[in-house]
Amino acid sequence: MADKPIQGEKRMFMTGNEVCAYAALAANVDVMYGYPITPQNEIMHYWTRLAPKHNRTFLQTEDEISAGFTTCGGVMSGKRCFTATAGPGNTLMQEAMSMAEMMRIPAVFIIQQRGGPSTATVIYSQQEVTMTCFGANGEGLRVVYSTSSHQELFDYTIKSFNVAWKYRFPTFVLGDGYQAKMRESVTIYDPEARGIQMVDTYPLVGLPGMPGVDRDPAHLRNTYNTEEELYEVVKDLVDAYEKMAPEIVEHSTMECDDADVVILCHGIVSRAAIEAVRNLRAAGVKAGFFRPITLRPFAKDALRPIAEKAKKLLIVESSQGQFAKIVTDALYGLTTPMETIFKPGLGITSDEIVNKVKAMI
Amino acid sequence: MTVATVLEPKMPKCWRQETKPHKFCPGCGHGDILKALGTAIDELGIQDRVVFGCDIGCSLLSWDLFNCDSIQTHHGRTTPVMTGVKRARPDRICIAYMGDGGGYAIGSQHLVNAASRNEKILVIVANNVQYGMTGGQMAPTTLPGMKTETSPYGRDPESTGNPTLGPEMVAAITPDSAYVARGTMANLRQLTQMFKKALQNQIDGNGFSFVEALSACPTNWRTNAAKTWEFVEKEMTKYFKVGELKAPAKKEGQ
Ligand SMILES: Cc1ncc(C[n+]2csc(CCOP(=O)(O)OP(=O)(O)O)c2C)c(N)n1
Numbered sequence: 253m254a255d256k257p258i259q260g261e262k263r264m265f266m267t268g269n270e271v272c273a274y275a276a277l278a279a280n281v282d283v284m285y286g287y288p289i290t291p292q293n294e295i296m297h298y299w300t301r302l303a304p305k306h307n308r309t310f311l312q313t314e315d316e317i318s319a320g321f322t323t324c325g326g327v328m329s330g331k332r333c334f335t336a337t338a339g340p341g342n343t344l345m346q347e348a349m350s351m352a353e354m355m356r357i358p359a360v361f362i363i364q365q366r367g368g369p370s371t372a373t374v375i376y377s378q379q380e381v382t383m384t385c386f387g388a389n390g391e392g393l394r395v396v397y398s399t400s401s402h403q404e405l406f407d408y409t410i411k412s413f414n415v416a417w418k419y420r421f422p423t424f425v426l427g428d429g430y431q432a433k434m435r436e437s438v439t440i441y442d443p444e445a446r447g448i449q450m451v452d453t454y455p456l457v458g459l460p461g462m463p464g465v466d467r468d469p470a471h472l473r474n475t476y477n478t479e480e481e482l483y484e485v486v487k488d489l490v491d492a493y494e495k496m497a498p499e500i501v502e503h504s505t506m507e508c509d510d511a512d513v514v515i516l517c518h519g520i521v522s523r524a525a526i527e528a529v530r531n532l533r534a535a536g537v538k539a540g541f542f543r544p545i546t547l548r549p550f551a552k553d554a555l556r557p558i559a560e561k562a563k564k565l566l567i568v569e570s571s572q573g574q575f576a577k578i579v580t581d582a583l584y585g586l587t588t589p590m591e592t593i594f595k596p597g598l599g600i601t602s603d604e605i606v607n608k609v610k611a612m613i
Numbered sequence: 614m615t616v617a618t619v620l621e622p623k624m625p626k627c628w629r630q631e632t633k634p635h636k637f638c639p640g641c642g643h644g645d646i647l648k649a650l651g652t653a654i655d656e657l658g659i660q661d662r663v664v665f666g667c668d669i670g671c672s673l674l675s676w677d678l679f680n681c682d683s684i685q686t687h688h689g690r691t692t693p694v695m696t697g698v699k700r701a702r703p704d705r706i707c708i709a710y711m712g713d714g715g716g717y718a719i720g721s722q723h724l725v726n727a728a729s730r731n732e733k734i735l736v737i738v739a740n741n742v743q744y745g746m747t748g749g750q751m752a753p754t755t756l757p758g759m760k761t762e763t764s765p766y767g768r769d770p771e772s773t774g775n776p777t778l779g780p781e782m783v784a785a786i787t788p789d790s791a792y793v794a795r796g797t798m799a800n801l802r803q804l805t806q807m808f809k810k811a812l813q814n815q816i817d818g819n820g821f822s823f824v825e826a827l828s829a830c831p832t833n834w835r836t837n838a839a840k841t842w843e844f845v846e847k848e849m850t851k852y853f854k855v856g857e858l859k860a861p862a863k864k865e866g867q
């Protein structure tokens with residue numbers, strides 16, 4: 253057997269894109285398919301440098317539609333495959349993602365959010381939340397991890413492959429341009445050294461034996477003839493998703509127990525929020541913080557009692573309320589007053605949050 | 614059901630009996646083309662290695678036609694899905710089957726780029742000169758002057774261009790190791806041979822294989838049997854020349 257690409261553990265200082273490439277390697281990914289778009293490019297750049305040394309492959313496709321669909325094809329062949337994209341590329345890839353939802357294709361997508369709408373900026377935003385969680389014609393039957401640090405990019409990229417293959421729903425690592433491009437310290441590791449067993453992959457087509465003789469042929473489809481037939485299919489998909497949800501839903505909290513103001517945010521904005529809570533507590537203000545790690549499924553049951561108990565809520569995000577829509581949907585019926593900081597495509601500092609919370613109390 | 618094979622209509626061994634009769638309209642070209650393909654698969658003895666992909670369009674009705682592992686994909690996206698399968702499992706024999714709309718309109722960038730990369734897959738386009746499944750709209754292949762739902766006064770090349778010549782285009786952008794041909798449902802013996810050569814080209818690991826098959830859509834053409842045949846044999850071939858455009862030299866022992 254070939255040497256493991258990462259032996260044991262290693263402390264590194266690198267960009268988030270590099271982290272993703274290393275994580276895919278550590279997760280034993282076979283193939284990456286991709287199309288260039290900033291700020292995701294370096295995932296491909298590092299992958300194309302690392303992969304051949306470990307007998308892994310890469311295909312640069314003609315566009316993101318093709319990158320999404322080739323990934324689906326590779327996954328249906330029983331290989332651990334992924335792709336990465338951003339912004340307008342995420343838009344084009346929605347079509348393949350919806351096929352993955354319908355056909356339970358365990359493909360992994362890394363999204364490094366950039367500014368929107370349209371071409372916008374290549375830098376940063378949290379404006380791909382709605383699209384990544386609920387894009388295309390479908391019901392949002394996806395698993396979406398919103399990461400906030402390089403360590404999480406590494407951990408959750410590996411986890412994504414396992415969740416995808418265990419539950420067979422398309423799984424997303426939702427990062428952003430800041431996480432993609434900035435350098436920070438991270439511990440990369442061989443999953444096995446941490447007791448993480450990679451979930452086995454298996455082919456959905458190209459099975460052994462003569463179809464029709466030794467076994468039935470795999471006839472995989474996404475099109476149906478009647479409303480009733482489709483309804484049964486989608487109901488089964490939703491049931492499977494809801495059964496999975498409590499097993500994988502994740503969130504983190506800080507100082508929520510006695511908080512007057514609970515700050516709600518996700519992804520890299522959580523770092524500003526944590527800093528803000530520390531500063532506010534030091535100044536005697538009872539602030540707390542709630543962060544969903546999975547945006548889909550959403551930690552509704554964990555959030556509701558916290559939100560009910562808080563005097564006020566503050567939603568902070570680098571988009572015009574895409575995250576707030578998910579939150580308010582989860583909190584329907586509660587009357588806790590809510591304020592917001594919406595900064596589409598702009599980074600948010602802890603000072604802004606501190607000032608806002610102080611103004612709220 | 615009795616297993617009286619002698620009494621049953623002759624169908625390729627790799628067709629799945631349980632899903633017959635197939636779902637195409639009477640007189641449709643898809644059934645004939647897929648029969649030729651099935652015969653080619655049988656004669657090469659590759660049924661257990663084939664992964665068959667079909668598009669959206671009437672080709673989707675073949676999703677359970679073969680006793681082969683099959684994937685029905687999205688409109689135009691069968692080429693990349695089969696590319697992905699082949700890249701991940703080079704030991705499989707991958708066939709992407711689609712209509713002229715799927716191949717030359719919505720999926721044209723995939724066809725051009727799969728051909729340019731010399732992907733080791735077989736792409737088959739059933740050319741029935743219009744969009745069959747959606748009710749007979751103009752396709753890139755619609756003949757000049759031909760009436761369709763979206764060219765009710767006849768296709769005007771001045772405003773909508775000339776019919777796409779798929780094999781000619783693919784031949785122009787592929788290396789000599791590619792196999793490129795245009796066959797027709799009117800000559801199934803020849804079409805079967807083309808499919809066999811195209812599949813052999815993939816088996817040999819040479820390069821891209823592409824076969825366009827002239828096909829009939831009597832339902833949307835609103836033609837009877839005689840008119841349908843006349844159109845396929847006389848009208849379509851005026852524009853679309855049947856024959857091989859590229860055939861890599863045979864390997865020894867073949
Ligand atoms: C993205 C997308 N756009 C449009 C359609 C609608 N649609 C279904 S079949 C079809 C045309 C099929 O024509 P062709 O590829 O020539 O196949 P045929 O039915 O003629 O065999 C279209 C446009 C679709 N399914 N998906």
Ligand code: SF4
Pocket residue numbers: 636637638640641642643671741745746829830831832833
């Ligand atoms: S509509 Fe045309 S192409 Fe479709 S099955 Fe009927 S005859 Fe064939």
Ligand SMILES: [Mg+2]
Pocket residue numbers: 712713714739740741742743744745752
């Ligand atoms: Mg057609």
